[in-house]
Amino acid sequence: MTPQDASKRAREICGLAPIVPVLVVNDVTHARPLAEALVAGGLPALEVTLRTPAALDVIAEMAQVSGGVVxxxxxxxxxxxxxxxxxxATFGVSPGATDALIDACEAEELPLLAGAATATEAMRLLERGYDMLKFFPAEASGGAPALKAIGAPLPQISFCPTGGVSPQNAASYLSLPNVLCAGGSWVAPSAMVTAGDWAGIEALAKEARLLGA
Incomplete structure (x- = not known):
């Protein structure tokens, strides 16, 4: 997969909804109903973080949910x-980017949303052919004002800001011309997941879907 094809597919995925749920799932039995709730709420692109022993099994379960892009x-x-x-998994997300990681994604034909926090990092990825990136950690790196500033000299790069994005500040990111979507964990709070409150999570997803309106 070429960087151009990878970025094109990443753009398509980021264009599915204004918010990409960032999910930390400890129990594989929660995977399918959680994915179904988020997809039903209008958030089909799901990022399962590899931070738990169950993560790969969770991805395998969620990949079977109709309408989801995991x-x-x-x-x-x-x-x-x-x-x-x-x-x-049909796409990958990384906190940063190394040549080895990018090479592996290209070899495995896995579209990558590579992380960048500075203009130099973004330019290096653009040099390799990637123009759809993750801005991480968003709030700690200056938030929407910083991303707006980076966008002025680099208008050809689009971002998915992640890290500290919330219902309170998501609109400030989504209003920027260089932002296609944002990553957020608030749509699947751990307490609601543990309790199996799928209706509540679907409601949060529906609210998040409206942030891009």
């Missing part, structure tokens, strides 16, 4: 990429 977050090593692809 990706793996927290890709750090080439082995992460291979594991995620084998589990059924």
């Amino acid at each position: 990706g793996a977050g927290t890709l750090v090593t080439p082995q992460d990429v291979k594991n995620a692809k084998a589990a059924g």
Whole structure:
């Protein structure tokens, strides 16, 4: 997969909804109903972070949910990429980017939303052919004002800000011309997931869907 094809597919995925749920799932039995609730609420692109022992099994379960597009977050090593692809992930998300990680994603034909926090990092990824990136950690890196400033000299790059994005500040990011969507964890609070409150999570997803209106 070429960087151009990867970025095109990443753009398509980011264009599905204004918010991409960032999910930390500990129990695989929660995977399918959680994905179904989020998709029903209008958030089909799901990022399952590789932060729990169950993550790969969760990806495999969610990949079977109709209407969902499941990706793996927290890709750090080439082995992460291979594991995620084998589990059924159709895109990857990384906190940063290394040549080894990018090479692995291209070899596995896994579209990558690579992380960048500075103009230099963004330019390096653009140099490799990637123009759809993750801005991370968004709030700690200056928030919407910083991303707006980066966009002025680099208008050809689009971003999905993640890290500290909330219902209170999401609109400030989504209003920027260089932002296609934002990543957020608030649509699937751990307490609601543990309690199996799928109706509540679907309601949160529906509210998040309206943020891009």
